[in-house]
Amino acid sequence: MVRKMIECGMRVSNEMKIYVGDVEVDYLAVSRAVGVDRRVVKQTAEQIRKSPYLYSIFSKTKPLGTSLVDLVSLLGYTAIVVEADPKSPGVMAEVAEILSRHGMVVRQAVAEDPEMVPDAKMTLVVEGQLTGQAMEELNGLKVVSSIKILK
Numbered sequence: 342m343v344r345k346m347i348e349c350g351m352r353v354s355n356e357m358k359i360y361v362g363d364v365e366v367d368y369l370a371v372s373r374a375v376g377v378d379r380r381v382v383k384q385t386a387e388q389i390r391k392s393p394y395l396y397s398i399f400s401k402t403k404p405l406g407t408s409l410v411d412l413v414s415l416l417g418y419t420a421i422v423v424e425a426d427p428k429s430p431g432v433m434a435e436v437a438e439i440l441s442r443h444g445m446v447v448r449q450a451v452a453e454d455p456e457m458v459p460d461a462k463m464t465l466v467v468e469g470q471l472t473g474q475a476m477e478e479l480n481g482l483k484v485v486s487s488i489k490i491l492k
Contacts, residue, residue: 342385345375347457350404353396357386362404409449409466413491418448419471420491423463425484427455432484433463439482440467443475 345351351371352360359366359382368386372379389395413420421440425432433452440447446468453461471490479488 342371342375342377342381344457345371346385346399347402349374350402351399352402353386353389353399355390355400357383357390359386405451408451410464410491413466418466418468421465421467421471421479422489422491423465423479423485424460424487424489425463425482426486427452427461427463429484435482435484436463436465436479439475439478440465443472443478445469445471445475 346359349361351366354360359368359371368379368382371382375382389399409416409418410420412418421436423432423436433450437447437450447465448468449466450463452463455461470492476488476490479485
């Protein structure tokens with residue numbers, strides 16, 4: 342239940358209502374998405390509201406916004422999926438530095454949380470198409486185990 346709340350950016354209000362952004366989502370809809378009885382959703386909201394620590398977190402969560410990954414072909418962008426050790430420092434910096442040197446503008450960057458997603462990846466959406474030289478340099482990074490291009 343909590344995993345789904347984090348994934349969707351759901352928050353709990355003072356009145357124990359669940360919201361995604363400013364849209365109220367009823368317990369039944371959440372229960373269907375999670376595969377639990379709606380009473381479990383209500384109980385979870387109540388427990389979050391009663392715990393100062395949990396409420397301090399779940400009263401402030403927000404959705405990240407629309408992913409551009411599925412829209413890259415329509416927008417003329419390219420998505421670069423980077424597999425690397427998600428706990429290794431500097432992965433995003435090294436990839437972004439190469440893209441920058443090749444004049445590529447990053448429109449969106451999403452790095453999955455390794456605590457929430459097994460095999461966490463980083464996805465960058467860039468304007469235009471990736472050059473062969475940039476791809477070679479990305480593949481040459483020691484911190485990167487694989488690169489996948491989505492068009």
